[in-house]
Amino acid sequence: MKTKYRFLLVFVLVTVITAAVIVGTFNSYRNDLGADVTETTAQEAETAVAMLDSRLSDQQQSVETAATNLALQAHGDPRQETALSAFVTESTFSGASVVDADGRMVAIAGVDNESRAAVIGESFTDRRYVRRALAGESYISDPFLADTGNHIVVISTPLRDDNGDVVGAVNAAYDLTETALFGPLETTRDEIGLTVTANGTVLHSTAEGFGESATATGSLSTT
Numbered sequence: 001m002k003t004k005y006r007f008l009l010v011f012v013l014v015t016v017i018t019a020a021v022i023v024g025t026f027n028s029y030r031n032d033l034g035a036d037v038t039e040t041t042a043q044e045a046e047t048a049v050a051m052l053d054s055r056l057s058d059q060q061q062s063v064e065t066a067a068t069n070l071a072l073q074a075h076g077d078p079r080q081e082t083a084l085s086a087f088v089t090e091s092t093f094s095g096a097s098v099v100d101a102d103g104r105m106v107a108i109a110g111v112d113n114e115s116r117a118a119v120i121g122e123s124f125t126d127r128r129y130v131r132r133a134l135a136g137e138s139y140i141s142d143p144f145l146a147d148t149g150n151h152i153v154v155i156s157t158p159l160r161d162d163n164g165d166v167v168g169a170v171n172a173a174y175d176l177t178e179t180a181l182f183g184p185l186e187t188t189r190d191e192i193g194l195t196v197t198a199n200g201t202v203l204h205s206t207a208e209g210f211g212e213s214a215t216a217t218g219s220l221s222t223t
Contacts, residue, residue, distance in 0.1 A: 091172070
């Protein structure tokens with residue numbers, strides 16, 4: 001009888017110990033899995049941020065290169081309009097403009113004649129991107145809603161004469177809705193959803209239907 005009870009006691013102890021080991025192993029596995037998911041999500045966010053920063057930096061370099069065209073410095077000369085139109089045609093920008101050293105609009109491309117007539121000669125010093133460019137800095141604006149209903153960023157850069165003095169600025173509108181800026185985000189891993197927001201507005205998302213078991217955020221340095 002005693003042997004029977006001893007066997008039962010040993011069996012119970014083994015069962016309890018085995019259960020404890022299984023629970024401990026499961027919890028450890030779950031914690032490791034959670035850490036892996038969190039790390040993977042953070043890496044995906046970092047990769048997306050780096051990718052978008054790089055693409056916007058490339059666009060900024062494109063505007064800086066265009067600003068070296070001497071024809072764009074010729075305020076009031078037909079060559080300026082021609083050079084600006086060629087820049088828009090050959091680039092991925094939806095439009096571009098030139099302001100003089102006082103911030104007055106002197107040339108614009110990518111808009112209709114009515115829109116052009118409405119802005120030529122007007123002061124744009126109330127725009128931060130204009131002020132920053134006239135102060136000698138290349139600048140990418142925060143995304144904002146344009147009259148077209150699309151979100152855009154404006155990339156601006158100073159126009160300099162042969163002496164290095166700022167004689168104006170080139171401002172190029174980059175459409176976030178109708179360009180391939182977010183294209184590379186579509187090729188990320190299927191189990192990861194990515195959302196790009198600006199001031200609370202969703203610009204692009206592949207996260208429909210995803211839960212929030214692990215999230216990570218990152219901020220672009222270009223804008």
